[in-house]
């Protein structure tokens with residue numbers, strides 16, 4: 001039995017030369033705000049990070065949230081800090097996002113000179129650099145245009161939706177800068193270059209299996225799970241993840257058996273299933289013992305790939321249940337195809353007359369969140 005996961009990947013965020021970003025323009029014509037939840041860079045940021053997650057009603061809805069949220073955050077802090085310590089002391093997501101943004105803008109200056117100079121900014125939801133602080137910085141640098149670019153390829157109201165709602169909240173309390181044009185890229189789960197990136201990441205690992213078993217390796221796509229309550233409200237995330245999976249397998253010529261499973265469930269309520277760990281266990285029982293795990297909804301390495309997939313599943317679980325060989329496809333990170341995907345998505349968006357996707361203005365059919373209604377009305381107005 002043995003895993004050849006991506007444990008090495010955890011070393012990538014320490015201080016690779018490739019991650020050193022160069023200074024960029026201070027007065028860009030086009031600003032691209034890269035939105036994500038973020039991750040603590042040091043373990044002492046974990047309490048604040050968890051507190052922000054647990055008190056965000058777009059991300060999670062708890063009874064008496066203002067009291068229960070902080071209590072859960074405090075309780076979970078030691079366990080989460082331990083996990084970050086085990087992957088080297090913090091999340092690499094900021095460093096990857098900075099690098100992706102830097103490379104994306106270089107390419108954008110080349111392929112879209114009419115909107116240059118471009119500059120990327122990072123806006124995290126739960127940890128520095130917080131979106132609201134970055135918006136203030138952007139305003140000072142006074143670009144002509146700001147593209148709000150969700151870094152989640154597949155849209156969920158809990159992730160992308162929460163980031164977009166937080167921008168609406170910020171401007172409810174601060175006046176909207178005149179002379180800046182805002183537009184939105186909310187989802188890109190089927191972009192051909194994203195699909196090619198994932199296919200390449202899978203081929204990299206598939207080629208490491210010996211030829212005799214290569215075609216039987218199970219490609220196990222894994223994405224963060226979602227409570228069934230959110231799914232039943234009509235959250236588009238599961239279908240958008242499914243669309244990515246389908247296209248990646250088409251790109252690979254349906255070369256292997258595959259399955260989509262869901263990871264990182266928390267709490268006792270029902271979430272999307274099957275879980276990634278149960279899927280590994282179930283297939284091993286059925287005699288399928290070779291796997292590639294593919295984090296299809298993560299564009300950077302972070303705790304869910306470096307700890308949950310690499311340590312908990314590819315190492316501990318694989319040994320426990322008798323897996324023969326298990327590998328993990330790297331997240332897109334700085335793969336050249338992925339950087340090209342990012343710059344193409346933005347360039348296509350900048351050329352397009354539409355400042356946002358009409359789907360973005362549509363609420364889930366069973367949405368009961370008044371913040372979504374106010375936020376969508378605001379975007380309809382500011383992106384008109």
Ligand code: FES
Nearest residue numbers: 157363364367372
């Ligand atoms: Fe999806 Fe409100 S929960 S739009």
